[in-house]
Amino acid sequence: MSAACNVEPGVKRDDFKMAEMFDHVLPTRYAVMERRTLPMNLKDTVKQKYGKIASRVAEGGAACCCGSNVPEGIAQANRMSHGIYHKDDMAGIPTAAITASLGCGNPAALAGLHPGQTVLDLGSGGGIDVFLSARRVGPSGKVYGLDMTEEMLALARENQKLAGVENVEFLKGEIENIPLPDNSVDVVISNCVINLSVDKRRVLREVFRTLKPGGRFAVSDVVLCGEIPETLQNNPQLWAGCVAGAMREPRYKSELAAAGFVDIRIEPTRIFSAGDLRACLAAAGSEALSVADQVDGKIMSAFVRATKPAKM
Numbered sequence: 001m002s003a004a005c006n007v008e009p010g011v012k013r014d015d016f017k018m019a020e021m022f023d024h025v026l027p028t029r030y031a032v033m034e035r036r037t038l039p040m041n042l043k044d045t046v047k048q049k050y051g052k053i054a055s056r057v058a059e060g061g062a063a064c065c066c067g068s069n070v071p072e073g074i075a076q077a078n079r080m081s082h083g084i085y086h087k088d089d090m091a092g093i094p095t096a097a098i099t100a101s102l103g104c105g106n107p108a109a110l111a112g113l114h115p116g117q118t119v120l121d122l123g124s125g126g127g128i129d130v131f132l133s134a135r136r137v138g139p140s141g142k143v144y145g146l147d148m149t150e151e152m153l154a155l156a157r158e159n160q161k162l163a164g165v166e167n168v169e170f171l172k173g174e175i176e177n178i179p180l181p182d183n184s185v186d187v188v189i190s191n192c193v194i195n196l197s198v199d200k201r202r203v204l205r206e207v208f209r210t211l212k213p214g215g216r217f218a219v220s221d222v223v224l225c226g227e228i229p230e231t232l233q234n235n236p237q238l239w240a241g242c243v244a245g246a247m248r249e250p251r252y253k254s255e256l257a258a259a260g261f262v263d264i265r266i267e268p269t270r271i272f273s274a275g276d277l278r279a280c281l282a283a284a285g286s287e288a289l290s291v292a293d294q295v296d297g298k299i300m301s302a303f304v305r306a307t308k309p310a311k312m
């Protein structure tokens with residue numbers, strides 16, 4: 001593991017200051033900077049990108065890396081989640097759900113799910129983690145997949161029919177406005193999605209609201225363990241590719257703490273070298289590629305855990 005990627009122990013007071021500095025809520029100097037350099041319609045960029053990927057998979061194509069001119073960001077470095085899922089676990093999962101997989105981890109395996117639990121997957125895509133979670137919670141449990149992109153939802157629902165899974169429901173909506181009641185979910189999982197949100201503070205507050213007391217946040221996400229060059233931070237394609245919107249570790253922890261979570265931990269699952277990221281940066285333009293060496297060891301896939309206190 002690179003020294004730059006040591007996970008800081010605990011949340012320090014300064015981390016809260018840092019969270020405020022980078023808050024997306026105006027007026028702060030840094031928020032103004034972010035708004036000036038990144039387009040306001042980032043959410044549409046994200047929706048269009050994943051809509052195109054879902055359509056391509058529904059037509060029998062690949063989600064990533066096959067000569068497409070759509071840069072797939074971190075998924076490209078992950079080469080379609082190779083190595084993330086155990087091949088035995090893929091038995092019975094529809095091919096299109098596997099092909100559409102764009103995650104950076106295996107939250108269903110790491111979340112410690114139990115039969116009978118209610119699980120919510122934020123940004124469920126083609127549904128792979130929903131189906132894997134559904135096995136773990138069994139017929140007495142229920143798994144919701146939430147996604148804002150119509151084409152992804154259509155693909156996931158088609159996959160559900162193919163898999164013949166009944167304890168699953170795909171919901172249309174945004175992770176910033178979760179369409180579920182307060183205190184209704186045991187575990188919130190997600191795979192490479194929270195980094196895409198333009199309002200992460202709101203997402204974490206929504207997760208806190210929907211979790212039952214004692215409920216758990218168990219999420220795979222892209223996390224930064226160092227400063228990445230501004231040219232990458234301001235690249236909308238790299239935002240949609242799960243790189244530019246990623247939070248640094250201290251900010252992730254402080255945002256979780258500010259939402260009310262306790263027992264916050266960030267565990268690296270893969271740290272990307274400059275070489276791992278070269279293709280993804282090249283697809284985002286020559287300027288992005290030119291700074292590849294500066295991101296060596298600064299971007300990681302991580303498993304992020306936190307708990308909603310049992311007593312408030």
Ligand SMILES: C[S@@+](CC[C@H](N)C(=O)[O-])C[C@H]1O[C@@H](n2cnc3c(N)ncnc32)[C@H](O)[C@@H]1O
Pocket residue numbers: 046047050051100101102103104122123124125126127128129146147148149152173174175176190191192193196197242
């Ligand atoms: C990188 S893909 C990951 C999909 C899936 N979790 C997986 O591992 O294959 C991101 C997914 O999140 C969805 N998404 C991104 N931002 C969202 C938001 N703000 N609200 C709801 N869904 C969102 C996209 O439509 C897309 O399906």
